[in-house]
Amino acid sequence: MWCYCGSALMFSDCCQPLLAGINKAATALQLMRSRYSAYCTGNINYIANTYHPSQHSDNAIAEIAAFAKAAHFIALTILPQADHPATGLPNQSDTGQAHKTKTDKNSMNTTQSPSAAAPHISEGTVDYVHFIARFIMQDKLQQLEERSRFVFEQQQWWYLDGMLFPHAVNKINRNDSCPCGSGKKYKVCRPHLMSAQS
Numbered sequence: 001m002w003c004y005c006g007s008a009l010m011f012s013d014c015c016q017p018l019l020a021g022i023n024k025a026a027t028a029l030q031l032m033r034s035r036y037s038a039y040c041t042g043n044i045n046y047i048a049n050t051y052h053p054s055q056h057s058d059n060a061i062a063e064i065a066a067f068a069k070a071a072h073f074i075a076l077t078i079l080p081q082a083d084h085p086a087t088g089l090p091n092q093s094d095t096g097q098a099h100k101t102k103t104d105k106n107s108m109n110t111t112q113s114p115s116a117a118a119p120h121i122s123e124g125t126v127d128y129v130h131f132i133a134r135f136i137m138q139d140k141l142q143q144l145e146e147r148s149r150f151v152f153e154q155q156q157w158w159y160l161d162g163m164l165f166p167h168a169v170n171k172i173n174r175n176d177s178c179p180c181g182s183g184k185k186y187k188v189c190r191p192h193l194m195s196a197q198s
């Protein structure tokens, strides 16, 4: 299956090794993408363990868990940011759809092997990722736009905090075609109904 993060790579070649603790994110962007995939798969431990220790609290983790359970993420878009070019992956705006088709995955191989190609990163390096994550929650299509701040400490990237940009929330009617792109009407697109009811 394609990776949740919309990289057009297979999950097993993209975020899965990070979520499983086999590899560490080589860049802030990789960490951001993998944390998105963790939200998609309900991997609360990964989200918590990549959250900078200074931000940890029982409340924060409980809120993350509740949000990950209620929100059904359907697409990730990485926005370009001219002032932070060194993010390690192509920086153009790309839309991630769980069901998108990708014709030439070999061309993406240069973005892989995070550990092999990892450049030396100085302790305390800060990087930013600006993104929009679209999700369905409580029968509404919502967009989370954030410019996240990451820091490299103790040989790994951490999510530190982010600046949010408000977006309108759109009600999804039962007979609308589901915004997840399944082609089904919302009222019969099961996963979201389950998350909306929980």
Ligand SMILES: [Zn+2]
Pocket (backbone or CB within 6 Å): 003, 004, 005, 006, 007, 011, 014, 015, 016, 033, 034, 037
């Ligand atoms: Zn991924």
Ligand SMILES: [Zn+2]
Pocket (backbone or CB within 6 Å): 178, 179, 180, 181, 182, 186, 189, 190, 192
């Ligand atoms: Zn759907």
